[in-house]
Amino acid sequence: MSFSVSEENYIKSIYHLQQQGEVVGTNDLAGLLQTKPASVTDMLKKLKAKNLLLYERYQGFTLSNEGARVALNIVRKHRLWEYFLVHELKFGWDEVHAIAEELEHVSSKLLIEKLDKYLSYPKFDPHGDPIPDVNGKMEVRKQINLNELKLNSNAEVSAVGSQSTELLELLKHKNIGIGTVLKVVRKFSFDNSLEIKVKDFPSFSISQQLAQTLFLKPL
Amino acid sequence: MSFSVSEENYIKSIYHLQQQGEVVGTNDLAGLLQTKPASVTDMLKKLKAKNLLLYERYQGFTLSNEGARVALNIVRKHRLWEYFLVHELKFGWDEVHAIAEELEHVSSKLLIEKLDKYLSYPKFDPHGDPIPDVNGKMEVRKQINLNELKLNSNAEVSAVGSQSTELLELLKHKNIGIGTVLKVVRKFSFDNSLEIKVKDFPSFSISQQLAQTLFLKPL
DNA sequence: ATAAAAATTTAGTTTTGTCTAAAATTTTAT
DNA sequence: ATAAAATTTTAGACAAAACTAAATTTTTAT
DSSP: OOOOHHHHHHHHHHHHHHHTTOOOOHHHHHHHHTSOHHHHHHHHHHHHHTTSEEEOTTSOEEEOHHHHHHHHHHHHHHHHHHHHHHHTSOOOTTTSHHHHHHHTTOOOHHHHHHHHHHTTOOSBOTTSOBOOOTTSOOOOOOOEEGGGOOBTOOEEEEEESOOOHHHHHHHHHTTOOTTOEEEEEEEETTTTEEEEEETTSOOEEEOHHHHHTEEEEEO | OOOOHHHHHHHHHHHHHHHTTOOOOHHHHHHHHTSOHHHHHHHHHHHHHTTSEEEOTTSOEEEOHHHHHHHHHHHHHHHHHHHHHHHTSOOOTTTSHHHHHHHTTOOOHHHHHHHHHHTTOOSBOTTSOBOOOTTSOOOOOOOEEGGGOOBTOOEEEEEESOOOHHHHHHHHHTTOOTTOEEEEEEEETTTTEEEEEETTSOOEEEOHHHHHTEEEEEO
16 A cells, blocks of 8 residues: 555654644644645545544544554654654754654665665654654653753753753752752743743753753653 | 656656757657646646746747756755765666655756765766756866767766666666777678677677667777 | 643535536438 | 658646645633
8 A cells, every 4th residue: 555645644644743732623623734634534534434544523533553554654754854864964963853754754674775775774853753664663862951841840950962061050050960850840932942940949041052052851 | 946756757858858959749758757738738838927938838838048057956855965975885777766856846956066065076877978067157078979880999987868767777687888999800790789899808799779878988 | 620722523615636427519321 | 752651749637745725523711
């Protein structure tokens, strides 16, 4: 079975939204795919008919096993290509997403197996996301970036993104170190700054740039 | 300006047919693109409206300068990807055409420039066809058709006339590839078949049709 | 409990690229 | 020169994937 680019993008988006733990709705999907809710409904029916989706009208939807399998394969392709773009072609890690969005729809199975081998079977992409293997299995990511931490969920700082004096000076000032347990209590979209709470301390603010250098283990 | 996959395939096909020197007609294009003449006419109008094609109904068509530029860019992408697939991913030279047909439609300019650099700016693809540079310029290789090769003069296979699986399968069977050095030891006027000698192998026969698809550099 | 709001779906169109069948034009062969 | 053949184009339809506007269902808030 093979699928259109549009179908693949829907499947992938449903997968990603479901991964984030949210209850996924027609509107969320429309937002992510930059389309209209009515268009989403049309596609949901099509995906249901192809047994990729469990869906009853007005009652929500989830990927079927087959749908999840297809999604994981697209994610695999996307992340392998990102790895190639950054580590072989020397793109910056922030430049590769859009290109991988196109490359992920190239259909050859053999191409991906050869690419995987060529890259020596990498386990994580340049953003730290795990790359599913040929059977859809992947390692659980141990660390997430502070910017990706869900509101009000506790996590332990496990790595910092650089060793620069400037960074360490700032972390010392804010009383953050490896092992610190914290949570995000608020996110400000104006400057993407975060309001952080560490137990026994008053909450404080950190900038997006700083958050980017902090990696945590969710608890 | 960017173009749909379908538009790109038409432009590329027109380019290739024109390269072969034939007078290109609606039917030829329909044949090559596995579609119907009526569909071709529809697309010709669209390409004319986009100034990619000089076209008057019933009077034939040719690529405009802009159309040729676009065609060369697609050819460039196709051949660079073929080079990558064969020389980096270790595909057989007969396996890569279909995959490159997909990869050639990935749109990022920067991707192709980085790939070109990564591959050290190759001048010829694995089938011996020249790879246009970023400005559409490519080396002309002085090659002659096997049917034109003088008796007993050595020449090196430098290109094949088509990428069809059938042809590549036959060449593989006969152990002929890009770089093979051979000479014609006899010509039979009955069917215009040729008796060929490759060093260290017993001589063998090839048909006129096959000879027509083989191009060589005299040594 | 019910009215208002939000989310979702339906109905009817649009665009792109394709098709078939028929008509128009050009080419070929007598 | 003209009839037959081949080629090309038009006309009208269709499928995929999107849209808008209106209707329906579910959720939320009083």
